[in-house]
Amino acid sequence: MVERIATAVGTPNIALVKYWGKRDASLNLPANSSFSLTLDENLRTTTSVMFSDSLAEDSLFVDGEKQDLNDSKNEKSAFAGKVVNILRDMAGVRSKALIASRNTFPKSAGFASSASGGAALAVAASGALGLNLDTRHLSVIARQISGSACRSVCGGFVVWHAGEKDDGSDSYAESIAPASYWPEVIDIMAMISSTKKKVSSSQGHALTPKTSDLYKARPATAEEHVRMVVDAIAKKDFGAVAEVTMKDSNSMHAVMLDSFPPIIYLNDASRAVIYAIHELNESEGSPIAAYTFDAGPNAHIITLKQHKDKVISTLREIVGDNMLVAGIGDGPRLLGENESLIRDGARL
Numbered sequence: 001m002v003e004r005i006a007t008a009v010g011t012p013n014i015a016l017v018k019y020w021g022k023r024d025a026s027l028n029l030p031a032n033s034s035f036s037l038t039l040d041e042n043l044r045t046t047t048s049v050m051f052s053d054s055l056a057e058d059s060l061f062v063d064g065e066k067q068d069l070n071d072s073k074n075e076k077s078a079f080a081g082k083v084v085n086i087l088r089d090m091a092g093v094r095s096k097a098l099i100a101s102r103n104t105f106p107k108s109a110g111f112a113s114s115a116s117g118g119a120a121l122a123v124a125a126s127g128a129l130g131l132n133l134d135t136r137h138l139s140v141i142a143r144q145i146s147g148s149a150c151r152s153v154c155g156g157f158v159v160w161h162a163g164e165k166d167d168g169s170d171s172y173a174e175s176i177a178p179a180s181y182w183p184e185v186i187d188i189m190a191m192i193s194s195t196k197k198k199v200s201s202s203q204g205h206a207l208t209p210k211t212s213d214l215y216k217a218r219p220a221t222a223e224e225h226v227r228m229v230v231d232a233i234a235k236k237d238f239g240a241v242a243e244v245t246m247k248d249s250n251s252m253h254a255v256m257l258d259s260f261p262p263i264i265y266l267n268d269a270s271r272a273v274i275y276a277i278h279e280l281n282e283s284e285g286s287p288i289a290a291y292t293f294d295a296g297p298n299a300h301i302i303t304l305k306q307h308k309d310k311v312i313s314t315l316r317e318i319v320g321d322n323m324l325v326a327g328i329g330d331g332p333r334l335l336g337e338n339e340s341l342i343r344d345g346a347r348l
């Protein structure tokens with residue numbers, strides 16, 4: 001019996017310039033390039049993949065719960081199945097796969113795990129199949145599970161190039177600097193709500209370009225923001241990084257609100273964080289912190305280690321102690337056999 005198995009860990013990323021709107025929904029090709037920080041292993045997904053002749057069908061378990069790989073309503077599982085098929089074809093392997101994945105995010109955090117999960121799966125599955133794929137190739141594969149997952153394949157400071165080709169081969173992520181380049185940068189996450197969002201990211205990616213007039217200006221604005229943030233990172237100009245980060249989050253949430261029906265992810269507590277960060281920056285005389293919000297009300301505050309205590313005491317007024325802190329990470333890595341979630345041919 002041939003059995004191939006590998007385990008990888010992946011971490012989330014936080015976009016400073018956002019991906020919102022696709023030019024191709026089946027391949028997750030974005031309307032614009034984006035920029036992110038890959039976070040460290042304070043939040044992580046561990047995924048084991050086994051290909052074995054003894055398996056009768058493909059199966060996927062997330063946090064112990066069996067997922068239906070053919071459920072078209074559960075897009076992420078459907079994409080996971082698709083990615084396993086692509087990799088299996090590349091390796092010329094026919095055996096079925098058992099995939100087991102666990103998130104170590106605090107249960108109440110309300111932070112998405114599709115980016116860390118997608119990156120961990122791409123690395124573990126290609127590792128199990130002995131495919132020696134470079135980061136660019138891995139990001140193209142991970143992108144098909146979840147767009148933002150392609151950025152989590154890279155460590156440090158990451159650009160996802162939108163690309164132009166119909167087949168998506170030039171839509172990939174690339175690290176412009178490793179985590180060690182600017183290790184003082186941190187993300188303080190303020191947990192505001194963990195309730196499931198009314199509009200999923202995938203629904204929003206489709207609705208906004210179709211219905212928002214303001215969205216027409218969004219792709220060019222985001223491309224300009226990527227150029228600005230890359231330049232600011234090269235100069236380690238934190239004030240410039242902070243300004244473009246806040247403006248890009250506001251730009252994305254503006255086109256969300258301009259969608260019809262409107263998509264509203266921010267709530268009163270999110271808005272209180274926005275005001276508090278502007279007040280803090282004003283009292284400091286220059287920006288020491290930047291807020292950014294994804295498809296939900298939780299705030300990510302990007303700052304430098306030396307300002308951590310000030311930012312935490314500002315946020316505490318709004319969210320109490322519901323905070324998590326992550327640094328910048330090196331991206332996914334393969335783990336050893338003793339960390340596998342699959343033993344003796346079965347998931348643990």
Ligand code: 2P0
Pocket residue numbers: 014015017018019020028034114145146147148149201202205293294295
């Ligand atoms: C981002 N988000 O750039 C943006 C900002 C949310 C707001 O990427 O359909 O789960 O799987 O490609 O990656 C969330 O969307 O969407 C997202 P799919 P994804 O991080």
